[in-house]
Amino acid sequence: MPTYEYECTSCGNAFEAFQSITAKPLRKCPKCGKKVQRLISAGSGFLFKGSGFYSTDYRSKEYQQQAKKEKESAAPVKTDSKKEKKAKPSKKS
Ligand SMILES: [Zn+2]
Structure with missing residues (x-):
């Protein structure tokens, strides 16, 4: 039986x-x-883990975009960014 959190x-x-999962939610x-x-939660442990992972992922994505932007404006030479792309293991094709 799950534990529900209310506020x-x-x-x-x-x-x-x-x-129980079939019980009506409390209203008062x-x-x-x-x-x-x-x-909505499936236990505080899970919640912490999930949100932590998400925020880390989000931040790194944002950071990468920001870094890319700065690089593009700072160095318009294309050979440099090409090198950088090749070295990155994130590409899956
Ligand atoms: Zn109250």
């Missing part, structure tokens, strides 16, 4: 509910009785 949209109270905050929203 109150009114008072910000975050809590976990141990429910046990603290103030206002509406809660369910947080």
